[in-house]
Amino acid sequence: MDNFNFYSPTEFVFGRDREDECGEYVKKYGGSKVLIHYGGGSAVKSGLLDRVKASLEKSGITWCELGGVKPNPRDALVYKGIELARAEGVDMMLAVGGGSVIDSAKAIAIGVPYKGDFWDFYRGKAPEKALPVGVVLTIAAAGSEGSGNSVITKEDGLIKKGTSSDLIRPKFSVMDPAVTQTLPAYQTACGATDIMAHVFERYFTNTKEVEITDRLCEAVLTTMVKETPRVIADPNNYDARANIMWAGMVAHNNIVGVGREQDWNSHNIEHQLSAVYDCAHGAGLAVIMPAWMEFVYKHNVMRFCQMATRVFGCAMDFEAPERTALAGIKAFRRFLHSIGMPINFTELGAKVEDIPLFIEKYEIGYGRSGGFVPLSSKDIAEIYRIAAKAEL
Amino acid sequence: MDNFNFYSPTEFVFGRDREDECGEYVKKYGGSKVLIHYGGGSAVKSGLLDRVKASLEKSGITWCELGGVKPNPRDALVYKGIELARAEGVDMMLAVGGGSVIDSAKAIAIGVPYKGDFWDFYRGKAPEKALPVGVVLTIAAAGSEGSGNSVITKEDGLIKKGTSSDLIRPKFSVMDPAVTQTLPAYQTACGATDIMAHVFERYFTNTKEVEITDRLCEAVLTTMVKETPRVIADPNNYDARANIMWAGMVAHNNIVGVGREQDWNSHNIEHQLSAVYDCAHGAGLAVIMPAWMEFVYKHNVMRFCQMATRVFGCAMDFEAPERTALAGIKAFRRFLHSIGMPINFTELGAKVEDIPLFIEKYEIGYGRSGGFVPLSSKDIAEIYRIAAKAEL
Numbered sequence: 194m195d196n197f198n199f200y201s202p203t204e205f206v207f208g209r210d211r212e213d214e215c216g217e218y219v220k221k222y223g224g225s226k227v228l229i230h231y232g233g234g235s236a237v238k239s240g241l242l243d244r245v246k247a248s249l250e251k252s253g254i255t256w257c258e259l260g261g262v263k264p265n266p267r268d269a270l271v272y273k274g275i276e277l278a279r280a281e282g283v284d285m286m287l288a289v290g291g292g293s294v295i296d297s298a299k300a301i302a303i304g305v306p307y308k309g310d311f312w313d314f315y316r317g318k319a320p321e322k323a324l325p326v327g328v329v330l331t332i333a334a335a336g337s338e339g340s341g342n343s344v345i346t347k348e349d350g351l352i353k354k355g356t357s358s359d360l361i362r363p364k365f366s367v368m369d370p371a372v373t374q375t376l377p378a379y380q381t382a383c384g385a386t387d388i389m390a391h392v393f394e395r396y397f398t399n400t401k402e403v404e405i406t407d408r409l410c411e412a413v414l415t416t417m418v419k420e421t422p423r424v425i426a427d428p429n430n431y432d433a434r435a436n437i438m439w440a441g442m443v444a445h446n447n448i449v450g451v452g453r454e455q456d457w458n459s460h461n462i463e464h465q466l467s468a469v470y471d472c473a474h475g476a477g478l479a480v481i482m483p484a485w486m487e488f489v490y491k492h493n494v495m496r497f498c499q500m501a502t503r504v505f506g507c508a509m510d511f512e513a514p515e516r517t518a519l520a521g522i523k524a525f526r527r528f529l530h531s532i533g534m535p536i537n538f539t540e541l542g543a544k545v546e547d548i549p550l551f552i553e554k555y556e557i558g559y560g561r562s563g564g565f566v567p568l569s570s571k572d573i574a575e576i577y578r579i580a581a582k583a584e585l
Numbered sequence: 586m587d588n589f590n591f592y593s594p595t596e597f598v599f600g601r602d603r604e605d606e607c608g609e610y611v612k613k614y615g616g617s618k619v620l621i622h623y624g625g626g627s628a629v630k631s632g633l634l635d636r637v638k639a640s641l642e643k644s645g646i647t648w649c650e651l652g653g654v655k656p657n658p659r660d661a662l663v664y665k666g667i668e669l670a671r672a673e674g675v676d677m678m679l680a681v682g683g684g685s686v687i688d689s690a691k692a693i694a695i696g697v698p699y700k701g702d703f704w705d706f707y708r709g710k711a712p713e714k715a716l717p718v719g720v721v722l723t724i725a726a727a728g729s730e731g732s733g734n735s736v737i738t739k740e741d742g743l744i745k746k747g748t749s750s751d752l753i754r755p756k757f758s759v760m761d762p763a764v765t766q767t768l769p770a771y772q773t774a775c776g777a778t779d780i781m782a783h784v785f786e787r788y789f790t791n792t793k794e795v796e797i798t799d800r801l802c803e804a805v806l807t808t809m810v811k812e813t814p815r816v817i818a819d820p821n822n823y824d825a826r827a828n829i830m831w832a833g834m835v836a837h838n839n840i841v842g843v844g845r846e847q848d849w850n851s852h853n854i855e856h857q858l859s860a861v862y863d864c865a866h867g868a869g870l871a872v873i874m875p876a877w878m879e880f881v882y883k884h885n886v887m888r889f890c891q892m893a894t895r896v897f898g899c900a901m902d903f904e905a906p907e908r909t910a911l912a913g914i915k916a917f918r919r920f921l922h923s924i925g926m927p928i929n930f931t932e933l934g935a936k937v938e939d940i941p942l943f944i945e946k947y948e949i950g951y952g953r954s955g956g957f958v959p960l961s962s963k964d965i966a967e968i969y970r971i972a973a974k975a976e977l
Contacts, residue, residue, distance in 0.1 A: 194762075194827040196600025201593060207844070208588025370586075402824030404811055405832045408804035416797045432794030435586040439844065440797045448840065452599070452831065 292335020336445020383475025684727020728837020
């Protein structure tokens, strides 16, 4: 096991109707005027935004608001948010939405007290100050409600990049699974895929002797394998929604990743797809991650056997462990297909002829990367090609 | 799943030689003069205390010190610590030790700013202020390094009681698995038993549909089943020590317990043994917990089958699930015995004729309790009797 620090100071406020307490939590963490940041119409139409405002009002918190965050959130709205927050004298960000909204709110939070361009933080500079961030989560997916990460897309060139700092870890995150019951099945499945990918990025590691983290990874994965089909079959299944929502946080506050090298190349490879096509990140991951697995599994066949047997219940083939490893990857792709995810370029709406463009963007964004198996641009291109023509 | 809050703001500083950074962390969390609180000679003899002091000195932190904390820490030393901390103008507690030392430091931390008797907090009063607490952990066991709990024994009547508050959650906890390599096998095994008990107290619940928390519980338990025999066989196995040390934190910061009713009666039943005989808490639990399981398993046979199959790898007997449930409990007791734990009163050094005394103390301390199965004094007496004569 490697040395590590683990720090997850967010207060999670979980369960039915907890959004009615959000004014209290803003107050508890020192906010008096918030910028409510949200996405499209669903937070408005569902009445969630009204409930949040009623709760703020009850606690004597004032607010201004900025909607319109899109999936794969753009820098333009971040600049607008920074300007608005400064003009209004906001002292806390309140994100009401999913990963994109939270990531955008985090970007605004570090941009407000900074004199330069907030994009500097996405180019590697470490933030020194930030407005506190509070969250009311509306989809189980990105894990941004419990992480210190934010990913933003620069419109000029469609470059998608991330930053990481304890300063943008939410002070509190309100998580009401009932809020997610109105989500379309496709978005629910995209979220589930993202959650599983967050675990796999940590699960595939060269670090030895990390049984506790392995087991915690498998705890999240087996939960997702059990609960996701239940919410796809019955969107109103509160308990299955609750298990998934909490699993989504556990998957990404790094409790399942400490003490080990992590990979994260599937995310880097996928980011080019969602940057170019504006497709859902989870859908892109459904296409990329199994392809990545097929490309790298020989690097550590036994680790893929562990996944196959412990997560997907495959029988161990002691005469030919490779068969078990491949059976596990196949089981993962079948699982993704069963919950309605695309499994190849055609189903995603991506084009083989764009592969050189992805590679170009990947090289700008990341260079050579991959903690489990470092991959060259040639390798990445091969993964895109495997992904393009994947079948069940 | 039930509504819940989860809050675990401690910064965990994990790995080899991290104790050399403890001055930095005292400073980071606002300390300038600490009371170093520790137990017997081992922290001194091993040189750990000197390393801690060297690190404090390097960071310009001054200190005073109070050693002598005993297992099942007593109120007398807490009073002494409060007086000393006040006299010396200490602004942070630094516990260098295991659960007893940390619990005692937490008691001093809430006692210092309080005008009344600190024992009020162990009688149900909620603390409003506390000195910050830092930790350098020396044994994987109590989980006190990541919890807001403290248990103290009142010398007058040997009453063992607990308090709980976010105010006494450590600001930081330094966890170096190498420090635990010098622990005798018996203490290591007691710690492992305590860790498993912390999980079981949360695992046995009447709350339905908590798959994610169940799986997280099982992650810790399977890790302990794998790693504990390895450290008993080879005390210098750093990686096995590391897995156990981290599992001990995960077992008790409540990530494996959220969203569900918990039981905690085995702890309450055991507390009378360690209060009367001053035996190790883990050893007492090894005797009590399987006996408690045998008494209550009929309340939910399938839950015990889940433990038996998922944790101990028992085959499910679909014709007679009770047999699987009992096989799981038997496997647990055998496991405890295999790591050197006592399994009955004789091995623990407890006396059947003291059962009425335990019941009397239990009634003073807890009345009727048990979240999974509420038990009467008559029931508890029966559990003591089962524990008294348990065999493999």
